[in-house]
Amino acid sequence: MTGAKQRDLNKLPKAHLHLHFTGSMDQRTLRDMAQVHGMRLPSALLSAEPLRVPADQRGWFRFQRLYDAARACVRGEADMRRIVDEAxxxxxADGSGRLELQIDPTSYATRVGGITPALEIVVDEARAASARHRIDVGLVVAASRIRHPLDARTLARLAARHADDGPGGVVAFGLSNDEHAGRTPEFAPAFRIAASAGLALVPHGGELRGPEHVREVLANLTPTRIGHGVRLAEDTGLLDEVVRRGIALEVCPTSNVSLGVYPGIADVPVRELFDRGARIALGADDPLLFASRLSDQYRALRDVGWRDAELAELARSSIRASLAGERVKVSLLAGVDQWLATEA
Structure with missing residues (x-):
């Protein structure tokens, strides 16, 4: 009913499994960094409106250009620590009890003396921020499709050296950037290196490209989770296979709309995935560009008809799909039950 009191989604315990390092910033932080370093920002990065681009190469190029402009403002250790702490x-504040923050250390290596110190800065600050803000934190080291696959192997070895399921440790290895770039099979050796170190495998797939891309990812990268994967709804047979294999999907509804994959939130096929039994973890992807954080994903679904019991089940799914320890999972799942038992 319009105007009726609703449960506070910021108090719903949940896990956040799809958040990129630079894209996690808010505009105030970006403006501060740009001012300190004497850099000019594109007006689109300062707009209160979320980015909206077409789902083609031109749209991705615009998104990437803005992301690169924001990343250029991250000039050293202090900036990197600030981003981690604020994320x-x-x-x-959004009710997340588990955050798995994704970073490509290569992007910041020249500013702090190499990829090893770049990652160690983030690991150190993630550990401190986890204790400071009382939230469990793990890190995902992600290679980029637009770089050479040998670079991915280097990152996989670095991630393996920092593998640790304690607060702030590296728990997974991913692959991001334009799904049209690179050849998926060429990244398989990097994923084997990460797997041999016990890391989970969480490549992007099935957002800009359809089910055929998910098939490539499944065949070559043996994912634990798939970043996005939303277009599996176009091939129910393949979706059923993913469900049978217990592979979770990191679905980012507002991102899908901003990148032109779907015209609106009601068109993002979260319901179709949910009804076929997919393990779904809602994520914000890049709040800096999409003007939407974790609880906003749940709020957006509520606005198109999702009931609190269903949103609670999505929160449970995110917690179960996370790489948190069993103690953390049990605590968060109990919190979801308590949230749902509370009168709206």
Missing amino acids: VAADA
Whole structure:
């Protein structure tokens, strides 16, 4: 009923499994960094409106150009530590009890003396921020499709050296950027290196490209989870296979709309995935560009008809799909039950 009191989605315990390092910033932080470093920002990065681009190469190019402009403002250790701390704090305010923050250390290596110190800075700050904000934090080291596959192997070895399921440790290895770039089979050796170190495998797939891309990812990268995967709804046979294999999907509804994959939230096929038994973890992807954080994903679904019991089940799914320890999962799942038992 319009105007009726509703449960507070910021108090719904949940896990956040799809958040990129630079894209986690808010505009205030970006403006501060740009001012300190004497850099000019594109007006689109300062707009209160979310980015909207067509789902083609031109649209992706615009998104990537803006992302690169924001990343260029991250000039050193202090900036990197600030981003980690604020990302963890924002997630805690959103009710997240587990954050798995994704970073490509290569992007910041020249500013702090190499990829090893770049990752170690983030690991160190993630550990401190986890304790400071009382939220469990793990890191995902992600290679980029637009770089050489040998670079991915280097990152996989680095991730393996920092593999640790304690707060702030590296728990997974991913592959991001334009799904049209690179050849998926060429990244398989990097994923084997990561798997041999016990890391989960969480490549992007099935957002800009359809089910055929998910098939490539399944065949070559043996994913634990798939970043996005939303277009599996176009091939129910393949979706059923993913469900049978217990592969979770990191679905980012507002991102899908901003990148032109779907015209509106009601068109994002979360319901279709949910009804066929997919393990779904809602994610914000890049709040800086899409003007939407974790609780906003749940709020957006509520606005198109999802009931609180269903949103609670999505929160449970995110927690179960996370790489948190069993103690953390049990605590968060109990919190979901308590949230749902509370009168709206």
